[in-house]
Amino acid sequence: MSLDQCADQYVLALAPRASIVGVSFRAGDPDSYLASAARGLPRRRATSEAILAAAPQVVVSYWGGDPLLFRTLARRGVSVVQIDEASDFAGVRANVRKVAAALGQTAGGEALVARLDGQLSSARGAWSGRPALYLTSAGYTAGQGTLVHAMLGGAGLSDAAPSPGFGRVSVERLLLDPPMALVLGFFDRYGLSQQNWGPGRHGLIQQIARTRAIGRLPGSLLGCPAWFAGDAVQSLGAAARRR
């Protein structure tokens, strides 16, 4: 059983369908990577009563639930496996193997890892070190130590983010010294000019995005440290070949 949308992906990919006793309410949303696989599966609230009524053996969680809930579940013999933050692909592999082992599906886990590795090797060096800046609609970028940074590197891009971690993009700096290329994140959910008060509202930023974007990564690939980060790398690599 999975408690949030990221955990949903792991459970849907790794566990045999018959053994899935519950997924989160967000499993079928448009930004869920395996939304179609979630069709027909029971949706459960992340509360102890709902979980215990479904009687799972293993519960998978990324951000869903809370320590008190896990304490209650642990006391009743339900094992809780948590997906960790991953700052690189090694972390992703560790997550996949950890969850796969807990679900008793080590082979399935290795298959996903292999798929990821295949995508990484085919996209390696595609952009030959061209600098690119990752930009979300809320005005954030991802520097060293983030999975996005690893994704950019996987496609041979050099991350132009000024500092490690997730930081705000200085709009002035962006205008003064526009990066050679932009990789836009979450732009399927939110366009560049839009609902929140990010830099995307500004016409100049929108122009830069139009002319310099080399990739647009959908939210489904970005919100979860999972094997399908490889899809993002693959699409970036393919974009290089099209030029």
Place this chain on the structure above:
Amino acid sequence: MRRPSLILGLSLALALVLAASIMLGEVSLSPAQYLAGFQQPGSAVGEILWSLRAPRAVAAAVVGAALGLSGAVMQGLLRNPLAEPGILGVSAGGGLGAAVAIAAGLAFSPEVVETAALAGALLAGGAVAVAAARFREPETLILFGVALSAFAGALTALVFNLSPSPVSNTEILSWLMGSVANRDWLDIARGLVPMALGAGLCAYAARALLMMTLGEETAVMSGLPMGRLRAAAVAGAALLTGAAVALAGIVGFVGLAAPHLVRAAVKGDPARILVPSALAGAILVVLADLIGRVVPTEVELKLGVITALFGAPLFALVAWRAARSWRA
């Protein structure tokens, strides 16, 4: 209404509501399952009834009683039906304590967060108790509490601002919204210690609350050691509120609504309102928690959200009525 029958009536209502809280929940059970649950407490159904729903309902009752009593004491001390336990800044102090603990990465241990919340609440409560001994005017005490509340709120906002990750922010926010989910008997027992102490102090200060009906000066001249009794009332309310916040997060409006609901039955007597107010508070929170569990939203409604949704309109009504009587 004679007081013994009021207390009896409220106790009965509380027992009923607790029973409902155990019988009803997210999962609907058939009569056969209920029977199995009663006969075999160890079975899965029995587990749901007795080790999931029962401690949760009792935790709700305990939190509600503490807040109801604390609210009644504050209203009596400040001579104001709009006073609320949160007015002292104790709830905000507790929230700050929990926020700091969660942001510091200690969220994995609920006991640590609980202790941090209690510590924050008692720190704020101690400051107000000292103020209460020194400042005689209720207005001064209210202003002091409001300032303390605002300060704690500002520091909590700072914690959000500087927090290491959006995940920890979400955890803090979730804790702040208040809940009695997954509280077990040990959590409740831990909370009962400061609550019992607080209740004792409030009982000691009850006669001062009654005297305050006629104002500070009359109370002093009636031979009561007002400085000491005021400090006891505030310390008692702070302990009760702090323990409630530590156990369940911030659950607002109960301390305001519970005394209001029983005031007419005790004819306004600020000493006789204490026990009925505690019982009424318990009933309110058990009901609010039941609503949260039963309403089929995708995410379980948090306790503090439900009490706020019902409490805010009630607060408006009380304020409107009070304003009318001031004008009269």
Place this chain on the structure above:
Amino acid sequence: MSAALEIHGAVASVGGRRVLNGVSLSANAGEVVGVLGANGAGKTTLLRAALGLVPLDAGVARLAGDDVRRLSVAERAHRAGYLPQERRVAWSLPAWRIAALGAVDLPDVKARATALQALDRVGLSPLAERGVLEMSGGERARVLVARLLATRAPLLVADEPVAGLDPAAQLLICEVLRREAAVGAAVILTVHDLTTAVRYCDRLVVLEGGAVAAEGAPRDALTPAVLARAFGVSGEWLETPAGPLISLETIRS
């Protein structure tokens, strides 16, 4: 026997402003003392200082011979009952309950009996169970006087006990206080209405600017000179069949 209340050379400040500039007065058992003065003359402060509620910068206040600063809170309550000017009652408790607050030293049953007796004396027996906030202002004021009576203290200190009351209520309260004095209590009160003061007080103390401007029997204290200086009115004493009466007019300049 020492006076029920004595204050010598009292100097006191409130909020940084000097309010009392060396006031001395006493109240003995069996007499009704009225403290008069224009607004701001220091009447309320004087009473509060006499009870130890306002600290004195200089001088001493005594209750039944003992320095009020040395009395415990309980002992002070035993010697004096106080009715302050502030008459706000926070909750609508029944009248008898409010009156019974004067008798907290008694067990509940006796306190209630004392309260009912006191309510009877102020003419409010039929309203004993009524909530005080559901009464008229005048009735409520009488309940508060009943509470004062319920203290059974040998010294009754009342700040403006008849202010804002209708004439019948005013007379009733004054009669009640006179009767207390007649059975041995010392009564000291502040009052604005000169006619009432003259009629019901044995002795008057006139305050002006924080000092005693005149003291004595009403006829002796309220000379035309005092009336002009302390109250800004011109007054004339008249002999009537009902006793001496004072007639007042604004001063024509």
